[in-house]
Amino acid sequence: MTEDWIIQTNDLVKKYGEHVALDSVNISVKTGATGLLGPNGAGKSTLLKTILGLIALTSGGGKVLGHDIATEGAKIRQRIGYMPEYDCLTPDMPAIDQVRYSGELLGMNPFAATQRAHEVLEYVGLKDQRYRQISTYSTGMEQSAKLACALIHDPDLLICDEPTNGLDARSRTFMLDTLFQVVKQGGRSIIMSSHLMDDVERICDRMLMIHKGQVIAQGRIEDLKAIDREIEIFVWGGASKLEEKLNDMGQSVRRTGRVMRITRVDDSTYGTIIEAAAKTGVQIRKMQDYEPSLEDLFIVIMDRLGYTVKSSSDLLESTTPAMDNAANQGRQIA
Numbered sequence: 001m002t003e004d005w006i007i008q009t010n011d012l013v014k015k016y017g018e019h020v021a022l023d024s025v026n027i028s029v030k031t032g033a034t035g036l037l038g039p040n041g042a043g044k045s046t047l048l049k050t051i052l053g054l055i056a057l058t059s060g061g062g063k064v065l066g067h068d069i070a071t072e073g074a075k076i077r078q079r080i081g082y083m084p085e086y087d088c089l090t091p092d093m094p095a096i097d098q099v100r101y102s103g104e105l106l107g108m109n110p111f112a113a114t115q116r117a118h119e120v121l122e123y124v125g126l127k128d129q130r131y132r133q134i135s136t137y138s139t140g141m142e143q144s145a146k147l148a149c150a151l152i153h154d155p156d157l158l159i160c161d162e163p164t165n166g167l168d169a170r171s172r173t174f175m176l177d178t179l180f181q182v183v184k185q186g187g188r189s190i191i192m193s194s195h196l197m198d199d200v201e202r203i204c205d206r207m208l209m210i211h212k213g214q215v216i217a218q219g220r221i222e223d224l225k226a227i228d229r230e231i232e233i234f235v236w237g238g239a240s241k242l243e244e245k246l247n248d249m250g251q252s253v254r255r256t257g258r259v260m261r262i263t264r265v266d267d268s269t270y271g272t273i274i275e276a277a278a279k280t281g282v283q284i285r286k287m288q289d290y291e292p293s294l295e296d297l298f299i300v301i302m303d304r305l306g307y308t309v310k311s312s313s314d315l316l317e318s319t320t321p322a323m324d325n326a327a328n329q330g331r332q333i334a
C-alpha cells in the first residue's frame with residue numbers, strides 16, 4: 001500500500017445468510033474527501049462497517065490506514081471517527097457527557113476527553129447547547145452531536161454514513177460546511193455516504209458508486225465526468241428537424257426544447273453538428289462544451305449498465321428501483 005492509499009480491499013464479500021450485500025468489492029481510496037453513492041440497499045452502510053472492522057467478512061480482505069480489517073478492527077477504530085447512520089446517542093445524557101464518554105471509550109483519559117469534548121461541541125456549532133440533554137435536540141443538533149462524538153479523538157479519517165439524512169436545508173448546509181472544514185482546514189480524510197448527488201458534489205473530489213453490492217464506478221469525479229463529454233447547442237427554430245438529422249448522421253442527441261446536447265465523440269463532432277445545421281437550414285445561436293454534473297454522470301453510468309433512469313431520485317430514493325436489464329448487472333463502467 002503506497003502512502004496516499006488509505007483504504008484498499010480485495011474481493012470483499014459480505015453475506016447476510018444467503019443475501020449477498022457486498023459482492024467482490026475492490027476499492028482503493030486515497031486521502032481527501034470521497035463520496036460513497038448508491039441507492040438504498042446498495043450496501044453502503046455494510047461497506048463502511050466492514051472498513052471499520054465492525055462486522056465479520058464472509059471472504060476477501062483489505063487494509064485501512066495500514067491495518068488489516070479482519071484482525072485489527074480495534075486499531076482501525078482508534079484512528080477513525082465514525083458517524084453512524086442511525087441513532088447512537090443516549091437521550092437522557094447531556095451532550096457534553098455523551099461526547100466525553102465517546103472519548104473515554106476510545107481510551108482517552110477523562111481530563112483530556114472533557115477538554116476536547118468542549119472544543120468539538122463548539123466546532124460543530126453546539127457550544128451554547130452543550131449542557132442540554134440529547135432528548136431536547138432537533139435532528140440537526142443530534143447529527144452535529146454525533147459528529148462531535150466522531151471527532152473527539154482527532155481521527156485521521158472520518159466516516160460519515162448519510163450525515164445529512166433527515167436534515168432541513170439550513171442544517172444540511174451547516175453539516176456539509178463543517179465536514180468540508182474538517183477536510184480542507186483540518187487536513188483530514190473523509191468518506192461520506194449519501195443517496196444525494198449534490199451532497200457529494202459539494203465536498204468530495206473522489207467518489208465510489210455502488211449498486212447491488214458491486215462497485216460500478218470509482219475515481220476522481222473530474223476524471224469520471226470524462227465519460228460524459230457533450231456539446232451543448234442552442235438553436236432558433238427547427239430543433240426537431242435538426243435532432244432528426246443528427247440522429248440520421250449517427251449522433252446521440254438529448255434534447256430539451258431548443259437546447260440539445262450531443263455526445264462528443266471527438267473533435268469531428270463539432271463539424272458534424274455544423275454540417276447538420278447547414279443541411280437543415282437551422283440556425284445555431286450558441287455552441288459550447290457541456291460541463292456535466294454528478295447527476296448527469298450517474299444517469300450515463302446507469303444507462304451504460306442497461307438501466308433506464310431519468311434522474312437519480314428515480315433510483316436513489318426508491319427501495320424498489322425500476323430496472324430493466326438484469327443481464328447487464330455487474331459490468332463495471334469505470
Ligand SMILES: Nc1ncnc2c1ncn2[C@@H]1O[C@H](COP(=O)(O)OP(=O)(O)O)[C@@H](O)[C@H]1O
Nearest residue numbers: 016019021038039040041042043044045046047
Ligand atoms: N444485519 C443485516 N441482516 C440482514 N440483511 C442486512 C443487514 N444489514 C443490511 N442488510 C441487507 O443488505 C443490503 C445492504 O444494506 P445496507 O448496507 O444497509 O445498504 P445501504 O446502506 O446502501 O442502504 C440490503 O439489502 C439490506 O437489506
Ligand SMILES: [Mg+2]
Nearest residue numbers: 044045046085
Ligand atoms: Mg445505509
